[in-house]
Structures are given as structure tokens and as C-alpha cells.
Amino acid sequence: MTTFSKKNYQLLIAGTVIVLLGYLLMIGGGSKDPNVFNGEELFSFQRITLAPMVCLAGFILIIVAVMWRPKSKNEDTANGNQSK
Secondary structure, eight states, rough: OOOOHHHHHHHHHHHHHHHHHHHHSSSOOSSSSTTTHHHHHHHHHIIIHHHHHHHHHHHHHHHHHHHHHOOHHHHHHHOOOOOO
């Protein structure tokens, strides 16, 4: 028996891509002049609210991918769900 199924790996990769997308949303917003503080760009909705929510969704998906346990054929027959 393998630890992860194909579905586990698909969910894990999708969660990782979503987390990376969240981190990409957080970068940027620097000022061309280091003596000028650009608060509007630094504290924008994208960087303060959207990006952390996207990262959180990705981490939750990764947890689901690790915890996902597909039903095996042995469990189906043991529970009386045998198809006739």
C-alpha cells in the first residue's frame, strides 16, 4: 500500500501553487527613491488582505492533501457495500 495516491499528489501540488501565488501577490511595491515612503502601495488591499488569504487557502489545501485517505476496496467490502 502506498502512502499517497494520485489524488493526494494532485492536491499537494495545487496547494503549493496556490501558496506560491499568494507569496507572489505580496512582493513588489517598492519605491524608486529610497528616501520616499510609499504607504499606499505598501499597505494596499492586495498585499495586506488578499495575499495572506490566498496563502491560507493554499496551506489548508495542503493539509487536506496530507489527510486525504481514499476508500480502499477492502473497506467497501467490510462495510457491506459490495456491488452485486
